[in-house]
Amino acid sequence: xxxxxxxxxxxxxxxxxxxxxxxxxxxxxxxxxxxxxxxxxxxxxxxxxxxxxxxxxxxxxxxxxxxxxxxxxxxxxxxxxxxxxxxxxxxxxxxxxxxxxx
Numbered sequence: 001x002x003x004x005x006x007x008x009x010x011x012x013x014x015x016x017x018x019x020x021x022x023x024x025x026x027x028x029x030x031x032x033x034x035x036x037x038x039x040x041x042x043x044x045x046x047x048x049x050x051x052x053x054x055x056x057x058x059x060x061x062x063x064x065x066x067x068x069x070x071x072x073x074x075x076x077x078x079x080x081x082x083x084x085x086x087x088x089x090x091x092x093x094x095x096x097x098x099x100x101x102x
Contacts, residue, residue: 032073
């Protein structure tokens with residue numbers, strides 16, 4: 001994963017109110033998504049794109065994208081994906097079922 005100079009500037013200027021825990025969460029999310037997600041820190045961060053190269057603009061599409069990335073990273077193991085996401089397997093199943101009906 002490559003960090004741009006603009007992203008590094010944001011990271012260096014950020015106050016880190018959550019300290020090491022916040023940094024750890026940022027790194028974990030970024031590894032799962034496959035890209036640095038500085039938008040989690042700043043509302044006006046440099047734009048990030050999805051793995052498909054398209055910018056996501058709404059919460060539902062970001063959630064779907066994130067869950068699908070986690071599922072891909074664990075080869076479709078929904079129990080493990082739910083653990084990584086911090087949700088129950090039942091909630092994960094509901095989310096996936098909602099997408100298939102849309």
